[in-house]
Amino acid sequence: MADTKVYQASTTAPVNIAVVKYWGKRDPKLNLPTNSSLSVTLSQSDLRTHTTAACSSTFGPEDTLLLNSSPQDVSGARTQACFRELRTLRSALEASNASLPKLASLPLRIVSENNFPTAAGLASSAAGFAALVRAIANLYELPSSPTELSRIARQGSGSACRSLFGGYVAWEMGANEDGSDSVAVEVAPASHWPTMRALILVVSAEKKGVSSTSGMQITVATSELSKHRFAVVVPKHMEAMKKAIQEKDFETFGKVTMVESNSFHATCLDTFPPIFYMNDVSKAAIRAVEDINTRAGKIIAAYTFDAGPNAVIYYEEENTDAVAGAVKGVLGELDGWEGKEVKVQDTKAIDAKAVQALKDGVSRVILTSVGEGPIRTQDSLISTIGEPIRK
Amino acid sequence: MADTKVYQASTTAPVNIAVVKYWGKRDPKLNLPTNSSLSVTLSQSDLRTHTTAACSSTFGPEDTLLLNSSPQDVSGARTQACFRELRTLRSALEASNASLPKLASLPLRIVSENNFPTAAGLASSAAGFAALVRAIANLYELPSSPTELSRIARQGSGSACRSLFGGYVAWEMGANEDGSDSVAVEVAPASHWPTMRALILVVSAEKKGVSSTSGMQITVATSELSKHRFAVVVPKHMEAMKKAIQEKDFETFGKVTMVESNSFHATCLDTFPPIFYMNDVSKAAIRAVEDINTRAGKIIAAYTFDAGPNAVIYYEEENTDAVAGAVKGVLGELDGWEGKEVKVQDTKAIDAKAVQALKDGVSRVILTSVGEGPIRTQDSLISTIGEPIRK
Numbered sequence: 001m002a003d004t005k006v007y008q009a010s011t012t013a014p015v016n017i018a019v020v021k022y023w024g025k026r027d028p029k030l031n032l033p034t035n036s037s038l039s040v041t042l043s044q045s046d047l048r049t050h051t052t053a054a055c056s057s058t059f060g061p062e063d064t065l066l067l068n069s070s071p072q073d074v075s076g077a078r079t080q081a082c083f084r085e086l087r088t089l090r091s092a093l094e095a096s097n098a099s100l101p102k103l104a105s106l107p108l109r110i111v112s113e114n115n116f117p118t119a120a121g122l123a124s125s126a127a128g129f130a131a132l133v134r135a136i137a138n139l140y141e142l143p144s145s146p147t148e149l150s151r152i153a154r155q156g157s158g159s160a161c162r163s164l165f166g167g168y169v170a171w172e173m174g175a176n177e178d179g180s181d182s183v184a185v186e187v188a189p190a191s192h193w194p195t196m197r198a199l200i201l202v203v204s205a206e207k208k209g210v211s212s213t214s215g216m217q218i219t220v221a222t223s224e225l226s227k228h229r230f231a232v233v234v235p236k237h238m239e240a241m242k243k244a245i246q247e248k249d250f251e252t253f254g255k256v257t258m259v260e261s262n263s264f265h266a267t268c269l270d271t272f273p274p275i276f277y278m279n280d281v282s283k284a285a286i287r288a289v290e291d292i293n294t295r296a297g298k299i300i301a302a303y304t305f306d307a308g309p310n311a312v313i314y315y316e317e318e319n320t321d322a323v324a325g326a327v328k329g330v331l332g333e334l335d336g337w338e339g340k341e342v343k344v345q346d347t348k349a350i351d352a353k354a355v356q357a358l359k360d361g362v363s364r365v366i367l368t369s370v371g372e373g374p375i376r377t378q379d380s381l382i383s384t385i386g387e388p389i390r391k
Numbered sequence: 392m393a394d395t396k397v398y399q400a401s402t403t404a405p406v407n408i409a410v411v412k413y414w415g416k417r418d419p420k421l422n423l424p425t426n427s428s429l430s431v432t433l434s435q436s437d438l439r440t441h442t443t444a445a446c447s448s449t450f451g452p453e454d455t456l457l458l459n460s461s462p463q464d465v466s467g468a469r470t471q472a473c474f475r476e477l478r479t480l481r482s483a484l485e486a487s488n489a490s491l492p493k494l495a496s497l498p499l500r501i502v503s504e505n506n507f508p509t510a511a512g513l514a515s516s517a518a519g520f521a522a523l524v525r526a527i528a529n530l531y532e533l534p535s536s537p538t539e540l541s542r543i544a545r546q547g548s549g550s551a552c553r554s555l556f557g558g559y560v561a562w563e564m565g566a567n568e569d570g571s572d573s574v575a576v577e578v579a580p581a582s583h584w585p586t587m588r589a590l591i592l593v594v595s596a597e598k599k600g601v602s603s604t605s606g607m608q609i610t611v612a613t614s615e616l617s618k619h620r621f622a623v624v625v626p627k628h629m630e631a632m633k634k635a636i637q638e639k640d641f642e643t644f645g646k647v648t649m650v651e652s653n654s655f656h657a658t659c660l661d662t663f664p665p666i667f668y669m670n671d672v673s674k675a676a677i678r679a680v681e682d683i684n685t686r687a688g689k690i691i692a693a694y695t696f697d698a699g700p701n702a703v704i705y706y707e708e709e710n711t712d713a714v715a716g717a718v719k720g721v722l723g724e725l726d727g728w729e730g731k732e733v734k735v736q737d738t739k740a741i742d743a744k745a746v747q748a749l750k751d752g753v754s755r756v757i758l759t760s761v762g763e764g765p766i767r768t769q770d771s772l773i774s775t776i777g778e779p780i781r782k
């Protein structure tokens with residue numbers, strides 16, 4: 001009798017926000033980067049992708065992926081690479097143990113939900129591919145370590161490899177041509193420095209103009225300054241950042257985070273034609289952070305910007321009021337402050353023009369913190385008969 | 392009997408807009424740059440400083456400078472350096488020819504007028520110091536060449552050295568510690584490539600936030616990427632630009648101009664804290680130029696930005712309608728088009744958001760062209776008895 005069972009497994013996976021940025025591929029097919037990078041994994045209480053992977057002989061014949069109820073194209077080389085690599089690992093397991101069900105050959109049905117807007121510069125593809133790889137690895141009961149899985153997730157979306165760990169995570173660029181050593185490793189678990197907080201100012205939820213994938217290729221092809229960034233700047237920043245995290249030295253962490261973000265956006269501007277991800281609202285966020293630090297007399301807040309205008313501001317829990325409270329003084333009317341204990345501070349310290357630009361341009365805030373890596377869950381997005389469940 | 396005569400001489404001097412940018416001093420006292428630079432001198436019909444230098448035993452005891460009717464501080468090291476160097480040259484003349492009047496020891500009275508807003512990023516200090524040095528050199532009847540005078544003007548304001556020539560001008564950084572070889576030279580006279588036009592979009596006439604002088608020092612001190620710019624990027628651009636000018640190759644001239652401007656602003660962004668001179672209106676100007684070039688199928692327009700948000704768009708006369716006409720389609724209501732023959736083009740080719748940002752953010756336009764160096768004039772700003780004349 002044919003096996004018509006619906007096999008399934010679910011996971012959640014986190015967003016990560018880099019403090020040393022990935023921008024540039026030395027091998028676009030394998031997603032091998034021109035430089036190492038380092039990120040903080042954010043708490044899944046606030047930002048996560050939830051994914052259920054299922055397989056069954058009753059599905060198919062095609063693999064499918066539903067994201068926030070919309071069918072996604074899975075025929076692209078990146079998604080196919082992830083499926084193929086995971087199936088290869090499952091096949092090896094099945095070959096070594098004849099009692100295992102033959103899942104590798106079955107069509108996959110993946111259902112995914114983000115609790116945040118897709119493609120708004122909130123690293124949704126990182127959480128998405130990390131969840132996809134982790135969910136299928138769970139479904140296939142692979143014994144692979146997070147670092148081993150990171151090699152696969154990297155092929156889906158470079159920065160996804162870092163979302164397979166919690167806490168503070170490095171993606172070591174590696175040297176091998178086949179990408180076997182281009183993987184994520186834990187720099188420190190969230191528990192090592194649990195007081196790290198992040199305040200995200202969502203500047204625009206519009207889809208961005210230049211995709212990261214094509215943008216970074218043009219940077220590599222045209223930016224003279226990016227050569228120096230890859231060869232000299234990033235290696236320095238990686239070393240300084242790892243040390244700052246080991247020592248829980250926020251001033252260094254913050255300084256390097258800000259300089260790094262600026263260096264990355266400088267190479268975007270040095271691209272031809274130039275790429276602008278930050279806008280005048282982003283600049284107002286930078287000014288606000290500078291003014292908050294000036295008032296504190298030291299670096300207690302650090303901005304960073306990915307490939308979009310949203311500001312992510314890192315700070316330590318003890319400075320919640322001085323940092324998030326000062327921003328709340330400006331943006332207290334917006335969604336995102338509910339349920340978070342933040343005492344409003346006066347905004348006198350912040351430049352009046354920056355205050356106005358933030359009021360005009362920020363649409364919501366997200367308050368979160370360093371968090372854990374992917375978490376297996378019994379909460380499924382696919383029913384026992386294989387139908388997607390709307391949440 | 393004491394000589395109470397008022398000696399005087401007048402000149403006008405042009406603005407120059409660099410296509411390879413000066414940003415960074417290796418010696419702040421002597422204004423010795425970290426890299427060579429290259430500029431186009433703009434026509435004095437549209438933008439100029441007019442300066443009269445006078446000296447008399449009836450003046451004083453202090454040297455004075457009136458700019459647009461406002462007394463200026465001349466005690467600063469930069470102005471003092473210019474006065475001192477010019478007096479030294481005059482003293483040598485007087486020593487070698489006893490019949491010459493003893494002007495070097497007399498108090499100076501300088502009166503200057505700009506026909507454009509001061510310190511709005513329109514290179515007013517370049518025209519100002521070039522006019523000051525040229526006017527005093529005229530007053531002292533110095534036989535010095537423009538290159539010799541450029542060594543003096545450079546000490547007043549770096550880019551002023553380039554305003555001592557018309558046409559296409561290089562400031563060779565030099566290697567000597569005393570700055571004796573850090574001077575301006577003519578790359579080509581205006582007559583070599585007289586069809587070069589410039590359209591300036593004045594985005595803001597406010598005084599800028601970070602002065603060039605302090606901004607470039609912070610860049611040198613903090614920007615890692617600037618090291619690569621000084622050592623590798625600028626030398627390449629200087630060579631390419633000189634060749635493009637010799638060959639009147641606008642596509643190369645335009646490409647290098649745009650890449651250069653972006654490289655300079657990238658190092659400003661890589662400065663810590665970051666320096667932003669371009670704003671969202673500047674970015675809209677970049678987009679408009681990109682769209683105009685896309686429509687033309689080649690580079691017929693090139694943007695460049697100095698230490699401020701104003702866009703300067705270079706183009707050739709034959710493309711006046713395609714470039715300036717397209718901008719006039721957007722900004723035809725503004726001041727600055729009067730008396731210039733520009734046929735309005737439809738604006739369909741230009742991104743709608745960029746059109747709106749330009750309409751909202753540009754306050755006036757200036758249409759001008761490549762022009763001549765300082766021109767001696769009998770039109771004086773000081774009366775025969777030494778009083779300033781209001782024009």
